[in-house]
Amino acid sequence: MSDRIGVYVCECGPNIADKVDIKKILTEISAFNEPPEKIIIAKKHKLLCSKEGQDFLADEIIKNELTHLVIAACSPRDHDITFMNVCKRTDLNPYLYKLVNIREHCAWIIPDKDEATEKAIQYIRAGISRVTYQDPLIEKELDSIPDVLVIGAGIAGIEASLSLAGENRKVYLVERTSSIGGKVTKFEKILPHQGTNLDIIQEKIKAVQENENIEIFTESEVEKAIGFFGNFEITLKNIHNDEQNNEFKVGAIVAATGFNLFNPEKIPRYGYGKIEDVYTSLEIEESNSKTGKILLKSGKPPKSVALIHCVGREERGYCSRVCCNYMFKIAQYLKEKMPDIKITEFYKDLCLPNKADQEFFVDTKNKGVNFIRFKDIAVKQKDKEKFIEYTKMDGKKEKISAEMIILAPAIEPAEGSKEIAELLNISLDETGFFQEAHQKLNPVATSIDGVFIVGTAQNPKNIPDSMMDAQAVGGKILTQLIPGEKLIPEVIVSEISEAFCTGCQTCLSVCSYGAIYFDEDRNISIVNEAICRGCGNCVASCPSGAAHAKHFTSTQIYQEVLEAIR
Amino acid sequence: MNNSDILVIGAGVAGIEASLLLASTGKKVYLVEKASLTGGNVIKYEDVFSNMECSTCMIAPKQQEVLQSENIELLTLSTVEKVQGEIGDFTVTIKKKARYVSLIDCIGCGMCYEPCPVSLKNEFEQNLSEKKAIYVPCPGSLPNVPAIDPEYCLQLNGKKTCNACVEACAFGAINLSDKDEKIEIKVGAIIVASGFDIVEPAGFPQFGYGKYPNVYTAIEAERLYASNGPTEGEITLRKGNTPPQAIAIIQCVGREQQGYCSSVCCMYSLKLAHYLKHKLPDAKIYNFHSDWCMPGKYNQKFHQDVKEEGVDFIYSPVDKIKVEGNDKSLLIEYYNGKDEKEKLSADMVILSLAMMQGKDTASLSKLLGIEQDKRGFFMNQGIQLGSVDTSKPGIFLAGCAEGPKDIQGSITQAEAAVGKVMSYLS
Numbered sequence: 001m002s003d004r005i006g007v008y009v010c011e012c013g014p015n016i017a018d019k020v021d022i023k024k025i026l027t028e029i030s031a032f033n034e035p036p037e038k039i040i041i042a043k044k045h046k047l048l049c050s051k052e053g054q055d056f057l058a059d060e061i062i063k064n065e066l067t068h069l070v071i072a073a074c075s076p077r078d079h080d081i082t083f084m085n086v087c088k089r090t091d092l093n094p095y096l097y098k099l100v101n102i103r104e105h106c107a108w109i110i111p112d113k114d115e116a117t118e119k120a121i122q123y124i125r126a127g128i129s130r131v132t133y134q135d136p137l138i139e140k141e142l143d144s145i146p147d148v149l150v151i152g153a154g155i156a157g158i159e160a161s162l163s164l165a166g167e168n169r170k171v172y173l174v175e176r177t178s179s180i181g182g183k184v185t186k187f188e189k190i191l192p193h194q195g196t197n198l199d200i201i202q203e204k205i206k207a208v209q210e211n212e213n214i215e216i217f218t219e220s221e222v223e224k225a226i227g228f229f230g231n232f233e234i235t236l237k238n239i240h241n242d243e244q245n246n247e248f249k250v251g252a253i254v255a256a257t258g259f260n261l262f263n264p265e266k267i268p269r270y271g272y273g274k275i276e277d278v279y280t281s282l283e284i285e286e287s288n289s290k291t292g293k294i295l296l297k298s299g300k301p302p303k304s305v306a307l308i309h310c311v312g313r314e315e316r317g318y319c320s321r322v323c324c325n326y327m328f329k330i331a332q333y334l335k336e337k338m339p340d341i342k343i344t345e346f347y348k349d350l351c352l353p354n355k356a357d358q359e360f361f362v363d364t365k366n367k368g369v370n371f372i373r374f375k376d377i378a379v380k381q382k383d384k385e386k387f388i389e390y391t392k393m394d395g396k397k398e399k400i401s402a403e404m405i406i407l408a409p410a411i412e413p414a415e416g417s418k419e420i421a422e423l424l425n426i427s428l429d430e431t432g433f434f435q436e437a438h439q440k441l442n443p444v445a446t447s448i449d450g451v452f453i454v455g456t457a458q459n460p461k462n463i464p465d466s467m468m469d470a471q472a473v474g475g476k477i478l479t480q481l482i483p484g485e486k487l488i489p490e491v492i493v494s495e496i497s498e499a500f501c502t503g504c505q506t507c508l509s510v511c512s513y514g515a516i517y518f519d520e521d522r523n524i525s526i527v528n529e530a531i532c533r534g535c536g537n538c539v540a541s542c543p544s545g546a547a548h549a550k551h552f553t554s555t556q557i558y559q560e561v562l563e564a565i566r
Numbered sequence: 567m568n569n570s571d572i573l574v575i576g577a578g579v580a581g582i583e584a585s586l587l588l589a590s591t592g593k594k595v596y597l598v599e600k601a602s603l604t605g606g607n608v609i610k611y612e613d614v615f616s617n618m619e620c621s622t623c624m625i626a627p628k629q630q631e632v633l634q635s636e637n638i639e640l641l642t643l644s645t646v647e648k649v650q651g652e653i654g655d656f657t658v659t660i661k662k663k664a665r666y667v668s669l670i671d672c673i674g675c676g677m678c679y680e681p682c683p684v685s686l687k688n689e690f691e692q693n694l695s696e697k698k699a700i701y702v703p704c705p706g707s708l709p710n711v712p713a714i715d716p717e718y719c720l721q722l723n724g725k726k727t728c729n730a731c732v733e734a735c736a737f738g739a740i741n742l743s744d745k746d747e748k749i750e751i752k753v754g755a756i757i758v759a760s761g762f763d764i765v766e767p768a769g770f771p772q773f774g775y776g777k778y779p780n781v782y783t784a785i786e787a788e789r790l791y792a793s794n795g796p797t798e799g800e801i802t803l804r805k806g807n808t809p810p811q812a813i814a815i816i817q818c819v820g821r822e823q824q825g826y827c828s829s830v831c832c833m834y835s836l837k838l839a840h841y842l843k844h845k846l847p848d849a850k851i852y853n854f855h856s857d858w859c860m861p862g863k864y865n866q867k868f869h870q871d872v873k874e875e876g877v878d879f880i881y882s883p884v885d886k887i888k889v890e891g892n893d894k895s896l897l898i899e900y901y902n903g904k905d906e907k908e909k910l911s912a913d914m915v916i917l918s919l920a921m922m923q924g925k926d927t928a929s930l931s932k933l934l935g936i937e938q939d940k941r942g943f944f945m946n947q948g949i950q951l952g953s954v955d956t957s958k959p960g961i962f963l964a965g966c967a968e969g970p971k972d973i974q975g976s977i978t979q980a981e982a983a984v985g986k987v988m989s990y991l992s
Contacts, residue, residue: 012673012675013673013675013736013737014675014677014736015673015675015677015736047673047737049673050671074673077630081634159952163985163989166989190949200949200950201949313866317866317867318862318863318864318865318866318867319858319860319861319862319865319866320861321861321862347857349857349858349859350857350859351857351858351859351860351861352826352827352859353827353829353859353861353970354826354829354969355826355939355941355943355969355970356826356939357826357827358821358825358826358827359825359826373857393881393903394903394904394905395904429863429864431863431864433863439617439619439864439974440614440617440619440624440972440973440974440977441583441624441625441628441973441977442977443974443977443978444978444981459862459863460861460862460863463949464948464949464952464953465953465975465978467949467952467953468952468953468954468978468979468982469978469982471952471954471981471982471985471986472978472979472980472981472982472984472985473981473985474982474984474985474986474988474989475587475980475981475982475983475984475985475986475987475988476587476981476985478984478985478988478989479587479588479590479591479984479988480590482591
């Protein structure tokens with residue numbers, strides 16, 4: 001059957017009708033000879049987006065047996081979806097329709113009616129020219145697996161597993177160390193305004209262990225993760241036993257790989273590793289949690305303690321958010337155990353972003369903790385005595401002695417983050433944490449569909465925020481990966497022509513979604529349509545013109561532009 | 567019987583995110599918004615920190631998606647009046663004020679504004695400009711359909727017979743006999759995303775807001791910079807109508823009184839400084855701050871960048887800062903880092919005011935039967951359940967209704983609330 005194109009101009013009330021000469025448009029378009037005799041009908045309507053207008057269009061498509069539809073109306077932002085849905089109602093493939101914007105582009109911006117009319121005609125001709133080169137595109141449906149792989153069994157990974165596991169959804173929880181719970185289990189207490197006590201963490205660990213829909217793999221690492229949203233093939237390896245591998249399929253992956261502490265030895269002026277009784281905050285937490293005591297190496301309780309915040313902040317280039325609060329917590333531990341102890345906290349800025357943080361600070365201060373804002377600081381030792389030498393904000397240099405020094409090192413990405421990122425094909429940002437899909441609007445997703453990031457693997461954060469991330473991934477996966485429902489991948493994707501591909505692999509390096517793989521045998525790049533989002537990076541970078549984007553082919557664009565500038 | 571429909575209160579960024587995710591599963595969502603438009607506070611910003619992405623470009627596609635979703639019933643100019651029942655079976659009464667313009671028939675051409683004979687202050691623009699009695703709050707409002715203010719419309723307030731807008735509308739979209747409605751809906755769960763307010767500057771007379779015309783709130787400054795704002799982005803002083811030459815941004819106003827740090831002011835103050843340097847490169851810009859609160863991996867770098875742009879940072883306790891002067895020139899009295907008294911003159915002062923709970927929090931808390939914390943925000947349930955649970959099963963929190971936070975935090979919390987709803991209702 002030869003092409004039968006219908007062109008419909010919307011009056012948009014007076015918005016288009018008063019500003020362009022629709023009668024003239026219809027006459028000229030009907031006589032438009034390129035492509036010849038394909039324009040079956042050209043008509044106007046007072047408001048095509050109205051229910052009545054949509055019914056009219058549907059009737060017209062059927063009655064005139066249209067193969068292509070061109071609508072001259074408003075911005076695609078307003079009504080592209082409306083008219084695509086009309087096409088779907090009538091079995092006309094929605095990719096064989098084109099919306100030409102003669103309202104925002106002509107009627108509303110050109111005061112001279114003749115000029116506006118001329119431009120509208122040119123645009124409509126461009127639309128007609130393009131539409132005949134458009135191809136019908138078919139939405140595909142893919143089966144999906146609802147199960148999820150969670151990497152890392154710290155508090156974020158545990159909460160994510162609990163949020164996701166259910167009757168129809170299995171969770172595979174993989175942990176590198178021999179036990180689950182992560183760093184939180186090393187703490188003596190959590191902040192008073194974050195809950196009552198650590199028993200809750202133990203309860204969550206127990207809940208994970210007892211949940212029959214969660215399978216735990218300790219001392220294991222992910223070796224391979226291949227596939228796409230809904231269908232990933234996973235291979236796990238046991239760290240101690242090369243032969244003990246596990247293979248299974250999941251629909252989504254959650255990276256909850258946690259954090260490391262900045263090594264204070266990198267900054268010699270803090271004396272860590274050289275001067276006795278200089279500790280990191282985590283070392284104090286661990287000893288307090290294990291023994292219930294905070295003692296000097298000599299076994300005696302300290303009479304004076306200096307707490308130094310912001311260790312490594314400048315070097316890392318960001319504020320780790322949680323250190324101020326946990327340093328207050330450590331000061332309170334010490335005060336509880338030894339009410340007469342002298343405590344000084346040295347800080348650069350007090351970062352108290354949670355609504356309850358300031359109150360905790362005031363409470364700590366009222367317990368007799370001294371706070372000093374410093375510009376520069378160093379830990380020194382002379383004979384057996386230790387000093388903190390510091391410069392205050394006003395430039396004055398002072399020093400105090402302290403028997404014990406506790407450092408708050410910056411939070412940095414966990415060891416192995418880079419390898420995990422490579423394995424999952426996700427990016428790291430300039431600070432080395434996993435990069436989110438969008439800094440503001442999509443913080444727990446990544447550029448790879450179906451791969452999510454939670455907790456301190458994404459950004460330094462506290463326990464409640466790590467849990468919130470985990471619950472947010474619950475929100476994402478439970479709404480997107482529904483057991484028994486099919487996934488519909490993007491339709492407008494790119495294609496690489498086997499005949500033209502020279503195997504240079506430029507496209508692989510520019511694809512942000514990991515959608516292209518290289519077939520070594522045939523020496524060509526191949527697009528996985530289930531992953532491709534149609535961004536066009538490969539098309540623009542392909543030196544041999546082998547890659548093209550569906551619905552935005554060079555021919556379509558060329559034919560459209562040709563008419564537009566004629 | 568378990569009802570799987572959901573009520574979302576508030577169509578700001580958190581409410582929109584929650585609604586879209588839930589609607590994508592085929593669930594019916596009632597999205598109730600008290601204003602005539604969606605987008606909450608985010609649409610008032612020109613750019614967002616720290617990546618300086620255009621705010622409306624970022625959020626408009628999501629607003630549009632809400633309007634096009636078949637599963638979301640958006641109720642604007644609407645408030646919740648009564649809530650009964652429990653998780654799985656809530657009955658909610660909603661009061662929907664008359665808009666007088668049909669969301670279906672209006673195409674947003676704007677032909678009705680000009681003939682309207684009434685002008686009034688535009689609150690959305692912080693009263694920096696005027697609007698007609700039939701209006702959209704700012705260009706780009708979504709839904710792009712005006713509303714009529716019945717207090718000011720001459721026909722509706724009975725002062726005069728006027729039919730100007732009705733005559734100007736080519737689509738018959740205006741109906742002056744539209745009436746307020748009460749709607750009863752049944753839902754299984756409720757997400758409260760009712761947002762925040764800003765503390766009133768009148769509570770801090772030492773900074774001269776209201777007394778000196780060229781003292782601004784941060785949100786006023788934001789609208790002055792905005793390309794869709796009252797001056798189309800031209801920064802001119804309220805008094806004098808010229809661009810400012812020396813601008814002082816004062817942070818932490820209201821922090822002590824509220825008893826918490828609002829966590830976003832350092833960053834938005836830096837953003838304002840960056841805006842001003844960009845448009846007024848020769849102006850002097852001073853930033854009076856106390857401790858910097860810029861948690862997270864991206865923020866400190868932005869601070870460094872703004873510093874390098876030539877903004878003067880002055881560490882000074884906010885409780886000792888005073889602003890004096892007259893209509894045109896302002897004098898800032900402060901104590902420097904050495905605790906010495908100093909003075910600095912400026913012709914524009916911007917106050918970074920603390921965030922506080924939304925003004926309707928207390929009434930919502932009562933009718934929903936959920937608790938507020940001692941600061942006034944809705945109370946979460948701590949580490950046991952998480953930051954999205956309230957004291958009542960089936961009612962969840964998202965965004966700044968729970969406490970001050972940035973856009974990323976609001977989005978995460980909205981997704982977390984959806985996670986909870988999905989596990990309870992599936």
